[in-house]
Amino acid sequence: MSESGGPDVTSELRLPWDDDPEDLYEHAPCGYLTTLPDGTIVRVNQTFLDWTGYERSALIGHLRFRDLLTPGYQIYHETHYAPLLTMQSQVHEIALEVVRADGSPVSVLVNSTLERAAGGAPRVIRTTVFDATERRGYEKELLHARQIAEAAEKRVRVLQQIVADLAAAPTEAEVAEAVLRAPEPAFEATSSSIYLVDVERDQLIAVASTDPTTGNWDDMPRSSGRAVAEVARRGDLHVVHNLAEADEHFPDLARTMTASGRKTVVLLPLTTGPAEEQAGATVLGVLAFSFADERELSDGELRVIRLLGQQAGQALDRARLYDDLQRREERAAFLAGTTRALDEEHRLLQRGRRLVERVVPEIADWATVRLHIGSAGLREDAGGPGPDEELLAERITEVTRSVMPVFATDGDELGCTVLPITARGRVLGTLSLRMAAYRRGAEAEQAFLVDLADRAGLALENARLYEQERAIARSLQRSLLATDVPSGDPRFALETHYQAAGRDLEVGGDWFDAFLITPNRLAVVVGDVVGRGLEAASTMGQLRSAIRALANAAGGPARLLEGLDLFCQRVESARMATVVYGEVDLDACELVYACAGHLPPLLHQPAGSAEFLLQARSGPIGTRAGDRRRTEHRMRLAPGSRLLFYTDGLVERRDRPIDRGFEVLNREFSRLRGAPLKGLTEALSDTMVGRDHGDDVCLLCLTLGAEERLERTLGADPLQIALLRSDMRAWLIAHEVDQDCMDAVLLGCSEAVANAIEHAYRDDPFGVVDVAATITGDAVEIRVTDHGTWRGPGQSRGRGMQLIDEAMDDVMVDRGDGTTVTMRRHRGARS
Structure with missing residues (x-):
């Protein structure tokens, strides 16, 4: 009984204890080790010896505790376990591996306590060892399950990203690229290739590959016996686990695997529906990917692979619809653009x-x-x-x-x-x-x-x-234009040009004409009828005929215009037509002219600059408003003068004032003053309006009399020589040069100009050659000057200079700033 009177609990719980304390130590449910501070084992219980298979005598005094550990854990004991025990005097549940006597490892958990002497120096280490084999196996199972879960989670994340990429890929090529990149991060594949089905050609098209050197990667018919074609026809997933399996079923695939060193190949059809619903699924392509080692795919991996094929197939289907729509839009835009381009x-x-x-x-x-x-x-x-x-x-x-x-x-x-x-x-x-x-x-x-x-x-x-x-x-318009202008008279020369509107089918009302009223009186006229079409062309022809008829009886330009005003009372369509009409006295070199609402003629005399003739102006033909009186102006012209008549298409533009057009015309006509008359009007038209213009252009250029001195400037173009010969021939005839002298001068001048173009400007297409000719009572003198550089003195003594020497009486070559060839030929036949 206790002092309180109750029962004595302690005496009731105390049981007889027959166990020997030493026996309890030896057969405890855990191992015991006692070691010195340096780790030498000084005591060990039987439990530890039974677990490890060692003899007590082999351990005590002979081995340290660290000597019983595997090599890796020996390093761990040295770097972590021992320092931690020294600092803290105890460690708990340290996982180690002990090597048994037979060499096999055993997993253990260790608790150690460091006892110290009175002065604090380490004295002894007491260690308990627990068998952790089952716990380690459990942990391994947990770790393996965790790794499987992490791998599955990774595949899901990769698949989610792939699905996002497929959803964002608008075109078939981008979808194929996204699918091609999927196997490596999702399944750790080594390489992959993608084939797309071309239904109309019944082929599998090799689109892309991460390893195109593996061979057998090319287009193939869907009826082919190759592995990819077989999967495309069947529409189900096929895994070739090893080379032997490939060699048995798909020899072409076996050759590829042998060449590339691949061990496992997956052939995945890309379908528009779930793989299990074959009836409603359409195969749009095949994704082939491989592994460097033999690989057993789990059920989870196979499900993810099939899901990838379904998602990729649906994305391809959507992309093909998008590509088809985009291609239709592009083709429609191309057709519309081509139609517009052709219409231009x-x-x-x-x-x-x-x-x-x-x-x-x-x-x-x-x-x-x-x-x-x-x-x-x-x-x-x-x-x-x-x-x-x-x-x-x-x-x-x-x-x-x-x-x-x-x-x-x-x-x-x-x-x-x-x-x-x-x-x-x-x-x-x-x-x-x-x-x-x-x-x-x-x-x-x-x-x-x-x-x-x-x-x-x-x-x-x-x-x-x-x-x-x-x-x-x-043809109609040209038939109405003057085609029989006078020519061959040494007292004058005419050059005409007509350019129709570039984009208009209708004939216009612009025209020119020139005719001899008397043997010594030349009439020139340029006019423009209002409007276009057959009526304008008909009116133009009637006006042209009326002017010729009135010129025979009229007393000058003013009276002729008055006659045209009366003509408009019978031909209403001629009303408001514009006309510039002039008569030239060829013997007196005198011009009398009048303008009825037309643009002023442009005159360039040998001395001085070009000027517009602004006198004798009045309203268009048949005008009912303003000053209807007709006036005329008379003036003398120096021999060699050039007079230009033209229509408004030459100078008028919608994007500039008319005054600017007159300035440009004055400048260009002055620039061509030294050019041969032949081709002058066409060149002026090309410069002023080009070849594609919205209005008709008529030009008539009259050169009056023979110039006392002929001066011309030619471009470094052999075609210019023929124009110069025509101009010079007319000039020589006007000065009554005999035939023999004229032929010699034309030959010598042509050869000299040809030499200058060939030798002085062989590399300079923009060079110019100046030609000056004068006539005295007994001789014709020609000077040809260039400003280029000849290759050497010998170049001037070729075949050309030989002809010049034979044709001319005196020849002199001066080499200064360029080269000047001066030639002289006496008039009259040589003896």
Whole structure:
């Protein structure tokens, strides 16, 4: 009993204890070790000896505790366990591996306590050791499960990113690129390739690969016996686990695996629906990826792989719809742009060239248009080297005869599509082009090309009709212009030019005329009828006839204009026409002129600058407003004067004031003052308006009398020599030079100019040659000067100089700033 009177609990719990304390130490459920501070084992219990298989005598006094550990844990004992025990005097649940007597490792958990002496120096280490084999196995299982979960999570993240990339990829090429990148991060694949199905060509197209050197990576028919084609036909996932399996079922794949060193290959169909729903799924491609080692894929990995194939297939389907829509929009824009581009050209040949320029390189790398419309044949090529000419000619003949297009196909020797260009039931020609192989067989592409050829045919037919009508209009207009202007009279020379509006089919009302009223009186006229078309052209012809009739009886330009005013009372369409009319007394070198609402003539006399003749102006023909009195102005002209008559198309522009047009005309006419008369009006028209202008242009240039001194400036162009000869011949005739002297002077002058162009300006196309000629009572003197550099003195003694020496009486060559050749020829025949 206790002091409180209750039962004695302690005496009731105390049991008889027969166990020996030593026996309890030896057979405790854990191992015990006692070591010195340096780790030498001084005591060990039987439990530890049973676990490890050591004899007590082999341990005590012979080994340290660290000597029982595996090599890695010996390092750990030295770097972590021992320092930590020294600092803290105890450590708990340290995981180590002990090597048994038979060499096998055993996992243990260790608790150690460092006992110190009275002065604090280490005295002894007591260690308990627990068997952790089962715990380590459990931890390994947990770690393995965790690794599997992390790998699955990683694959899911990768798949999510791939799905996001596929959703963001708008085109088939971008989808293919995203799918190609998927196997490496998702499944640690070594390489991958992707093939897409071309339904119309019934082929598998090799699109991309991360390792294109592995071989067997090319296009193939879907009927092929190769592994990729087989998977595309069957539409189910196929895993080739090793080389033996590949060799048994797919020899082509076995060769590829052998060459590349791959051990496992996965062939994944890219389908529009789940793999288990084969009836509703369409295979759009195959993704092939491989591993460097033999790989067993888990069920989870296979599910993810199938999900990838489904997501990729759906993305491809969406991208193909997008690509198709975009391609349709691009083709529609191309057709619309081509139609506009062809409409910008009005001539048949230019439209044919523009068509080829549009086709290459946007839709083809080579193209040619061949037209055979009457005499307007055309062959226009563009791009790189064309196909075999003989084969192409045969196909063109076939297409022209059948009026059916022939499209290039795989294996086609020519490799070129030929389309007939037709309009209104007739074949105008053919369009031949070479396109990229992967686009040849597409039905949409063929329909697009047929549409292109149809539009081209309509545009070219319109151009043909335009040129036909244009030719009729031009023939009509030119038939109404003066074609019999006087010529061959040494007292004057005429040069005319007419340029029709570049884009107008209708004839205009501009005209010029020149005729002799009497043997000594020359009439010149330029006019412009209001409006365009046949009525304007008819009125122009009537006015021209009326002027010729009135000039015979009129008393001068003023009276002639008054007669035209009366003429307008009977021909209403002639009202408001403008006319500049002049009469030249060829013997007295006197001009009398009048302007009825027309632009002023431009006069350039030998001395002085060019000037506009602004006197004797009045309103247009038949005007009912303003001053209707007709006046005229008389003036003398120096021999050699040039007088230019023109219509408003030469100077008027919508984007500049008329005064600016007069300034430009004055400058350009002055610049051409030294040019030969032949070709002067055409050159002036080209400079002022170009070749594509919206209004008609008429020019008439009159050179009056023979200049006392002929001065001309020529460009370094051999074609200029013929113009100079024509001008100089007229000048020599006007001065009554005999035939022998004239022939000699023309020969010597031509050779001297040719030498200057050839030797002084051989590398300078912008050089000029100055020619000056004077006539005295007994001789003609010519001086030809250039400002270039001849190669050497010997260059001046060639065949040309020999002809000059033979033709001329005196020849002198002066080399200073350039070269001057002075030649003199006596008048009259040589003895």
